[in-house]
Amino acid sequence: MNDVRELLDRAAEGAGKPAFSAATVYAKAARIRRRRRAAASAAVLAVVAAGAFTLPRTSGDEDPAHASVASAGPSAPPSDPAPDRAERLAALLPPDVGEIKEVSLAVLIKNATPEQARTTYLGPLDGHYAFRKDGGVGYLVLTLEDREAVEKKTGRPADPDEDLCVRVGQEPAPTDCEREVLPDGRVLTTWRDTMDVEGDDSVGWGPELVGRLRQEDGSQFLVRSSTGFEGTGTLGPLLSEPPLSRQQLKELLSGPEVLPTG
Secondary structure, eight states, rough: OOOOOHHHOOOOOOOTSHHHHGHHHHHHHHHHHHHOOOHHHHHTTTTOOOOOOOOOOOOEEOTTTTOEEOOOOSSSOOSSSSSSSHHHHHHHSOOGOOOOEEEHHHHHHHHOOTTTTEESSSSSTTTEEEETTTEEEEEEEEEEEOHHHHHHHHSSSTTTTTTTTSSOOOOOOOOEEEEEEEETEEEEEEEEEOOOOOOSSSEEOOOEEEEEOOTTSSSSSEEEOOOOOETTTTTOOSSSSSSSOHHHHHHHHEEEEEEEOO
């Protein structure tokens, strides 16, 4: 149920020329999964269409030259009064996740310029991050979509009781899928994806953990914790495991640090 194009659509929206959109960057996954997972993709993107507030938009500069930082763990306060996104993300994670650097997948894979890859973000930590550890490089992609964007994608009212872990039509249920209703009513679903798709582009993605947090106002977070990719633009070999574990992914998605202020 993880359509890579859908998971990155918001992150790459407005990223310069259409050639550098997420649909182009991940054409392989889009072409195959549009055919075999059309129904399931719609279910992934459905959210509760109730309650609304305006999410402030934060301008994001997808410059791959951001400085790398090592995770200092949640107990170590950042020394910079205005740390960048990679530093803020690192401060929320244990040090053993490795060195974290903000990157642009459009720049890495499609040779877009930083200006072409510039993106407007909703969430304060939205973006693409490279995790370097033990000689390998994995990636984390975090995207917040507001209710308007979600409803525009699905083209229909959302089902508040939908369960992404249940088989849809002839599609198999997601692998190792877990659905959790949080105390505040938000629904957090995580699953594994082997990314075993074939295509004719120059990038092959490794296995990953995928998550979706549906919020009661109709917005949703989409996240990928990927072991990395091989081919054009790669920064290193695949990691043996996704950079964030399922528990770390859950804690990140459900924490207040990923939410816009106001």
